[in-house]
Amino acid sequence: MDNVSSQRKVKCPRCGGISIYSAENPSRPFCSERCQLLDLGAWASEEYRVPTSQNQDYLDSQDEKSQEPS
Secondary structure, rough: OOHHHHOOOEOEEEEEEEOOOOOOOOOOOOOOHHHHHHHHHHHHOOOOOOOOOOHHHHHHHHHHHHHHHO
């Protein structure tokens, strides 16, 4: 049995392709460095956000302030 077939295969979180999850894949869990960098860029540009009720309360208060007559 070859080494690749015995390694754990996972779905790349960026493109959905097959990725080998092992120390031999420095981009794990991504399938490639490209997918890894695209994902990092998405976090850096705030495409991904972790929702919290505190953030929503702050945004709601900002909306109320912007709608108050001057």
